Amino acid sequence: MVAAFGLLTRLPMPFTPPRPQGVWAWPLVGLGVSALAVGLGALALAAGLAPPLVAVLVMVAQAALTGALHEDGLTDCADGFWGGHDRARRLEIMKDSRIGSYGAVALMLVMLARWSAL
Structure with missing residues (x-):
């Protein structure tokens, strides 16, 4: 544990x-x-x-407690899935520590969905 x-x-x-x-x-x-x-x-x-601010606070707390582990994985996955044309390039993109445009869009959409759910 x-x-x-x-x-x-x-x-x-x-x-x-x-x-x-x-x-x-x-x-x-x-x-x-x-x-x-x-x-x-x-x-x-x-x-x-206000409830919208509370939702943001909860999201920040979750990201701080986990070190944004899931958010990082999401951006890597989105960049690799949509950014590469073959398997080798996709894996290379996923290993890159920089965030690409596909990762940024995926992160923004997921964060908006989380915020609206809270």
């Missing part, structure tokens, strides 16, 4: 090398991250913040 939190979040954890046996804990890490972010959102709502 500690290895899963160390791998999937930016929360300070004692180093434990990730092992395949720890995959069962990944959904629990997601639940924990979401619970922290929603708890922060509930406090913000109780403090009188």
Whole structure:
């Protein structure tokens, strides 16, 4: 469980090398991250913040807690899927640390969808 939190979040954890046996804990890490972010959102709502701002705050909290791991993966996938013409080029694009236009568009659309869902 500690290895899963160390791998999937930016929360300070004692180093434990990730092992395949720890995959069962990944959904629990997601639940924990979401619970922290929603708890922060509930406090913000109780403090009188407008719901659209609370939604942004929850999204920022999730990205901060996870180090934007999923957002990075989404942009890499979108850039590779739409940016390359053959398998080798797609893999090369996905390994590149820079974000391309397809990744930027995918990230923007997913963030807008998340915001509207919250």
